[in-house]
Amino acid sequence: MKYIRDIPFKEFVDSHHKAVDEDLANLRHSNEAGSVPLIFTETEEILGLLIGLTHPSRILEIGTAHGYSSLFFAKKLPDARITTIERNPVMVEAARAEFSSRKEGERIDFRTGDASEILQELVCKLADADVSEKFDFVFIDAAKSHYMEFFEAAEKICTKDALIVCDNILLNGWILEAEGKDAKRHRTSIKYMKKFLEYLRQRDDLEVSILTGADGLAIIRFINEN
Numbered sequence: 001m002k003y004i005r006d007i008p009f010k011e012f013v014d015s016h017h018k019a020v021d022e023d024l025a026n027l028r029h030s031n032e033a034g035s036v037p038l039i040f041t042e043t044e045e046i047l048g049l050l051i052g053l054t055h056p057s058r059i060l061e062i063g064t065a066h067g068y069s070s071l072f073f074a075k076k077l078p079d080a081r082i083t084t085i086e087r088n089p090v091m092v093e094a095a096r097a098e099f100s101s102r103k104e105g106e107r108i109d110f111r112t113g114d115a116s117e118i119l120q121e122l123v124c125k126l127a128d129a130d131v132s133e134k135f136d137f138v139f140i141d142a143a144k145s146h147y148m149e150f151f152e153a154a155e156k157i158c159t160k161d162a163l164i165v166c167d168n169i170l171l172n173g174w175i176l177e178a179e180g181k182d183a184k185r186h187r188t189s190i191k192y193m194k195k196f197l198e199y200l201r202q203r204d205d206l207e208v209s210i211l212t213g214a215d216g217l218a219i220i221r222f223i224n225e226n
Contacts, residue, residue, distance in 0.1 A: 010040075017041035020048075020075045027068055027098070036094075038068040039141070040214035043167060047139070050219070051076055054163060056137035060122075061085065062115050062150050063142030067095035067108075073139075074104035083109040083135070085118050085142070115142055119153035126157045134159050141167040145192040148199055151220075160224050169193060170216030 019025035031038045039047070051059075051073065057080050059073050064086035073082050086092050092112045099105030111118045126134055138154045140147060147166055154164055169175065174190050200208045200218065211217040 013040075013042050017045065020072060023102070024068075024072060024075060027066075027071065031066055031068055036066050036068075038065055039072075039167065042214040043217065044069075044072060046211070046213070046217060046219075047072070047165065048076055050163060050165065051137060054137065056080060056135075056163075058133075058135045059083070059137045059139065060135040060154060060157070061139045061141070062119070062154070063140070064095045064110070065091050065141075067098040069139065069141070070095070070108050070110075071098065071102065071104055074107050081107050081109065083111060083122075085111045085113075085115045087112065087114055116146070116149060116153075119150065119157075123153055123156045131159050134162075136162045138162060138164040139167070140164065144168060144171060144186075144189040147193060148196040151196070151200075158222075160222055162222070164220040166196075166218040166220070168215045169197065169210070169218050170212065172215060175216070 019028065028038065028041075030036075047069070056077065059077075059080055059082045061070055061073070061082060061084040064070060064084045067084070070082050070084045073080060084095075086095060092110075096110065099108050099110060134157055135154070136159045138158060140150050140154070142150065147169075151164060151166070158164065171186060171190055171193055174186055175193060197210070197218070200206060200220065205223050207221050207223055209219040211219065
């Protein structure tokens with residue numbers, strides 16, 4: 001079984017990737033050189049297409065790492081506001097430095113701490129908020145065993161036309177081939193990811209597209225009755 005991270009497939013896709021600007025290209029190269037987790041180029045292309053079609057004004061990102069995808073959203077959408085959440089202290093320090101050194105960082109609301117707690121705070125804050133204050137695009141790219149929890153919270157603070165995108169749903173292929181030492185080490189994530197995907201499948205009020213490119217994406221929208 002082959003995934004986009006396998007050579008030469010990843011190299012082929014990477015060779016066709018066009019960065020938003022030189023600054024973001026340099027940030028990708030430095031992150032890759034330092035083995036910092038960030039979205040694959042194919043994931044970036046898909047996200048760029050989605051936000052280019054939907055033009056979201058308020059984006060929620062769960063899982064910041066060093067801030068690459070937050071800056072990608074900010075650069076692609078000059079009028080959008082991005083809220084991003086990260087708890088890892090090392091990641092927080094690095095992302096804060098990246099945001100503070102760029103003008104796009106002024107539009108990024110960086111929330112640090114436990115994502116579950118921060119999301120519940122947002123749920124309380126936005127419970128009776130006007131639709132203009134809610135999020136119209138959500139990108140989930142954090143602890144894989146918590147995707148259902150993150151999705152259920154995000155659903156409460158989204159507009160009815162929002163898109164929710166979940167990254168890494170194939171878990172490096174372990175979602176199907178749960179063998180070997182690495183797969184066994186991640187068996188909890190595998191278990192909960194399968195449970196989450198089955199939950200999405202059973203929701204009649206959701207339209208869900210599962211993409212196998214990169215490390216897998218779930219693109220979710222709400223089916224709104226007119």
